[in-house]
Amino acid sequence: MRRDGGNHISDPVCLAGSTTIVISPKNELVLPCYHLGIKTFPIKNNLFELYQAQEVQELIALEGRLPACEGCTINCYMQPSFAVEINKYWWQALPSTIKYNREKGTWKRLLFKS
Ligand code: SF4
Numbered sequence: 001m002r003r004d005g006g007n008h009i010s011d012p013v014c015l016a017g018s019t020t021i022v023i024s025p026k027n028e029l030v031l032p033c034y035h036l037g038i039k040t041f042p043i044k045n046n047l048f049e050l051y052q053a054q055e056v057q058e059l060i061a062l063e064g065r066l067p068a069c070e071g072c073t074i075n076c077y078m079q080p081s082f083a084v085e086i087n088k089y090w091w092q093a094l095p096s097t098i099k100y101n102r103e104k105g106t107w108k109r110l111l112f113k114s
Contacts, residue, residue: 012064
């Protein structure tokens with residue numbers, strides 16, 4: 001991805017807003033990602049409702065498309081982005097995706113879903 005010049009706003013691979021929920025130490029939802037942090041929203045103990053709000057969804061839709069997103073290679077957002085959409089980076093990211101999910105135990109959610 002770095003050799004390709006990172007994320008390109010004309011054809012973004014970043015799915016930071018839709019794959020990752022960033023909560024600040026002040027209990028705010030940060031969008032579209034922590035590094036850019038265009039806007040924060042107080043969660044007020046209602047993350048579910050907040051996440052559905054139109055303004056939040058509009059910011060999520062701008063993931064990877066903002067001017068500052070051109071050339072971005074922030075790995076902590078690209079890794080989850082590549083895990084959910086099959087593109088040229090999906091296979092390259094697969095070993096680290098498996099390692100992450102194995103070590104973090106996220107696969108357990110598939111077994112103990114309520
Ligand atoms: S491309 Fe980079 S700066 Fe833009 S939303 Fe994704 S992670 Fe954030």
